[in-house]
Amino acid sequence: MRQARTTATRESTETMSTGVRQSRGGFGTFDKAVKALNSTTFQVGDDSEVIVFLDQENFTYALRHWVKYPDPENPKNQITRVEYCLEEDCPLCDVGDRPKATAYFNVVDLGSPNKVLVWEATPDPTGAIQKEFNKLVKKGQNLNDDGLYWVVSKEKGKNGFYSYSIDKLTEEELATEWKKLSPLTGAQRDALRHRAYDESYIEYKTREEIQEFVDSLPE
Numbered sequence: 001m002r003q004a005r006t007t008a009t010r011e012s013t014e015t016m017s018t019g020v021r022q023s024r025g026g027f028g029t030f031d032k033a034v035k036a037l038n039s040t041t042f043q044v045g046d047d048s049e050v051i052v053f054l055d056q057e058n059f060t061y062a063l064r065h066w067v068k069y070p071d072p073e074n075p076k077n078q079i080t081r082v083e084y085c086l087e088e089d090c091p092l093c094d095v096g097d098r099p100k101a102t103a104y105f106n107v108v109d110l111g112s113p114n115k116v117l118v119w120e121a122t123p124d125p126t127g128a129i130q131k132e133f134n135k136l137v138k139k140g141q142n143l144n145d146d147g148l149y150w151v152v153s154k155e156k157g158k159n160g161f162y163s164y165s166i167d168k169l170t171e172e173e174l175a176t177e178w179k180k181l182s183p184l185t186g187a188q189r190d191a192l193r194h195r196a197y198d199e200s201y202i203e204y205k206t207r208e209e210i211q212e213f214v215d216s217l218p219e
């Protein structure tokens with residue numbers, strides 16, 4: 001059994017950077033390290049990350065509602081809760097909230113190369129990944145080929161939303177441009193693939209649970 005995750009806490013880790021930290025002092029950086037250890041999701045930090053894809057494509061997708069509502073304890077704050085859309089007979093769709101699509105990819109962050117992470121990619125990064133996928137397929141290659149690495153970064157646009165870029169890196173480029181990171185052997189990739197997530201990663205709530213949440217929302 002995998003550790004149960006709540007979609008509400010996932011949002012709070014969205015801004016967390018898993019990149020290389022300059023200082024290890026302080027409770028703040030310690031808390032970040034603990035969160036990173038417990039997290040199964042890949043977060044694109046403020047620094048570029050180098051990752052490996054374990055599959056040729058996303059292993060599943062889901063529609064998710066990002067529900068914003070004022071914090072009852074402190075109404076100046078907004079809480080964002082992420083809930084999977086039930087797609088058919090969904091109480092959040094019924095009240096007019098529009099879900100967004102997310103594609104799920106098994107990845108390994110070379111910064112912590114022993115761990116399989118899930119990149120829960122919204123349409124912007126997914127579009128960037130798909131562009132690279134299409135280029136590779138024409139050449140008979142795949143995203144998860146041995147010897148291929150990907151530099152992932154994000155940039156905040158004027159509209160406040162991030163746009164993502166993903167750039168291919170060969171093993172030679174990794175060795176010269178990212179000296180602190182070690183390449184993954186084919187055997188390591190295979191071992192990680194055995195621990196990759198599948199569709200059971202998505203834990204849908206029941207209609208009743210979603211309805212209860214909708215009923216609890218302020219008017």
Ligand SMILES: [Zn+2]
Nearest residue numbers: 085086090093
């Ligand atoms: Zn819905």
